[in-house]
Amino acid sequence: VDATDDGRLVTLEDRFARFAVESAPTSPVYARFSTWLGEDAAPAAALALAPPGQVRPTLWFAGLHAALLRDPTDSLAAWYPSCGGSRDPTDPDLRAALLAAVERHGQWLEEVCATRATQTNEVGRTVALRLGLAAVRAAGVEAVSLVEVGPSAGLLLRVDRYAHVYGAGPAVGPSRGPAAPDVTVTCEVRGDATPAPADPLPVIADRVGLDAEPGDPADPEVALWLRACLWPEHAVRRARLDEALAAAAADPAPVVVGDAATDDLEALLDARPADLPVVVWHSSALAYLARPVRAGFADRLAAAAGARGTDVWQVSLEGDFLAPWDAAHTDVPPEPDGWIAHVLGLARYRPDGRREARLLARVEPHGRWVRWLDLPA
Ligand SMILES: C[S@@+](CC[C@H](N)C(=O)[O-])C[C@H]1O[C@@H](n2cnc3c(N)ncnc32)[C@H](O)[C@@H]1O
Numbered sequence: 001v002d003a004t005d006d007g008r009l010v011t012l013e014d015r016f017a018r019f020a021v022e023s024a025p026t027s028p029v030y031a032r033f034s035t036w037l038g039e040d041a042a043p044a045a046a047l048a049l050a051p052p053g054q055v056r057p058t059l060w061f062a063g064l065h066a067a068l069l070r071d072p073t074d075s076l077a078a079w080y081p082s083c084g085g086s087r088d089p090t091d092p093d094l095r096a097a098l099l100a101a102v103e104r105h106g107q108w109l110e111e112v113c114a115t116r117a118t119q120t121n122e123v124g125r126t127v128a129l130r131l132g133l134a135a136v137r138a139a140g141v142e143a144v145s146l147v148e149v150g151p152s153a154g155l156l157l158r159v160d161r162y163a164h165v166y167g168a169g170p171a172v173g174p175s176r177g178p179a180a181p182d183v184t185v186t187c188e189v190r191g192d193a194t195p196a197p198a199d200p201l202p203v204i205a206d207r208v209g210l211d212a213e214p215g216d217p218a219d220p221e222v223a224l225w226l227r228a229c230l231w232p233e234h235a236v237r238r239a240r241l242d243e244a245l246a247a248a249a250a251d252p253a254p255v256v257v258g259d260a261a262t263d264d265l266e267a268l269l270d271a272r273p274a275d276l277p278v279v280v281w282h283s284s285a286l287a288y289l290a291r292p293v294r295a296g297f298a299d300r301l302a303a304a305a306g307a308r309g310t311d312v313w314q315v316s317l318e319g320d321f322l323a324p325w326d327a328a329h330t331d332v333p334p335e336p337d338g339w340i341a342h343v344l345g346l347a348r349y350r351p352d353g354r355r356e357a358r359l360l361a362r363v364e365p366h367g368r369w370v371r372w373l374d375l376p377a
Contacts, residue, residue: 012041012048012055019057027231028089029079030061033098043102046109054117058229063112066228067105076101080232118229119215121152123244124237124367125283125317126159127166127187128344130173131360131370132315133159133201135346136279143203144313145272149260150285151209153217153226155244157253158182160204162244166370172199182247183240188369190335195361195372205276209255210268212288217248237366260285261293269304269312277310283317284342284365298347298355305349314347317363335371339364345377 017038023030034057037044047060068077076097077083087094102109136144148157163173163181167189174181189195215222223245230237258264272278280301286294298314305312319342335341342365347357357377361370 012044013038015047015055016041016044016057023231027233029094029232030057032089032094033061036095036098043099046106046113049110049114054113056118058118059113059116060109061231062118062225062229063109063116064101064105065230065232066112066224067101067108069224069228074101074104081235082227082230082232082238085232116225119152119213119225120229120284121155121215121226121241121244122237122284122366123155123162123183123240124185124187125363126156126162127164127185127367127370128283128317128342128361128363129156129159129281129315130162130164130198130201131195132281132313132344132346133204133279134198135196135358135360136277136313136315137200137202138196139348141202141277141311141313143205143276145206145208145276145278146204147207147268147272147278147280148209149265149280149282150288151211151214151253151255153215153222153245153248154209154253154255155217155241155248156281156283157207157209157255158244158248158251160201161247161251164198166195166198169198173201175199175201176204183243185240185367187364187367190362190369190371193372193374195370196374202279206273207253208268208272209253210258210260210265211255212257212259214255214257217245217252261289265300266304266307270307272308274308275310277313278304278308279313279315281315286316286318298349301347302349302353302355305351306353309351311351312349314345314349316345316347317342318345319343335362341365341371344370347377 016034020031020034020038044060047055050059068074068080068083072083078085078087079094151157160176161174161182163171163184165171165186301312301314341362344361344363346360349355359373359375359377361372363370
């Protein structure tokens with residue numbers, strides 16, 4: 001039992017019951033497990049060992065998934081499509097198989113919950129990064145330094161090696177290297193507005209990430225954990241991750257270890273080639289910074305533009321409560337299916353202190369769809 005922000009006590013059962021609803025649309029296996037654990041969470045007691053803020057069913061599920069990916073002959077793996085399984089999740093044998101697997105992997109689950117955090121590196125989010133970079137190019141910028149805050153294994157920093165397909169449009173990219181893309185990412189286009197052209201991109205003449213705990217894409221343990229944090233039925237995401245990891249293992253993007261809440265960020269921005277405008281990109285990363293740090297983030301980018309004497313651009317894909325340009329867009333109607341979308345924002349900080357910002361699009365958190373808005377922020 002632990003307390004939420006509003007002081008209510010939340011049990012493991014509460015968490016799994018909520019996750020049963022959240023996972024139901026795309027993970028019948030996790031939804032079924034979560035329904036049972038929502039009634040009695042004793043089999044998932046290891047999750048109580050997680051530090052505050054990490055007590056999430058997704059952490060426990062990732063631990064179990066990692067055990068099965070490591071040993072796909074485990075009997076529970078027969079229900080996990082990611083492990084080659086194809087048994088029906090409504091099968092009455094599933095409950096006993098789950099309990100037996102939890103027993104077998106008990107010690108591992110305790111270790112995972114006590115020491116790890118879920119980790120993602122979602123290549124699908126490059127549908128948003130590409131639109132942001134193309135908007136920078138459309139403003140006349142031909143070459144940039146790309147700096148990613150919270151890049152994980154750096155897979156998104158290799159955006160110019162990927163091709164993207166928006167709705168019924170043609171594939172665009174890659175803009176660097178061989179014509180065959182390392183990964184092709186497709187997304188749906190919602191609504192009537194056609195996104196602004198996603199091509200060309202500026203040349204990414206310099207690129208670097210800043211992450212508190214980066215992962216080497218060539219390290220099999222890093223790859224295993226990234227795969228384990230995907231849900232077992234998410235085949236498209238899994239295939240994309242595997243392709244992107246294989247390509248990045250041979251040609252990784254540089255990532256520096258550091259804390260974006262400190263002047264590690266300023267040092268990195270300062271060290272970019274002198275004349276290049278900088279694009280600072282972040283997705284699902286600002287949420288990890290403390291509230292006051294988030295609130296001061298835009299001012300730090302503006303100060304960096306002044307210090308460098310070049311424009312600093314910001315391409316941001318975060319939950320809308322985190323967008324640095326505030327709640328000015330809260331009048332955008334909610335998605336018809338109630339999806340909590342992320343927002344893609346573009347800001348420009350000029351050396352003389354002027355700032356402009358636009359809200360470009362709403363984007364499904366893993367890049368499944370884009371709704372183009374292009375509103376002043
Ligand atoms: C949810 S992952 C998102 C990864 C990637 N941006 C993506 O969209 O797939 C968040 C990343 O932010 C990093 N992170 C968290 N706090 C950080 C900080 N204070 N400074 C730098 N990186 C941080 C984590 O290590 C992790 O790699």
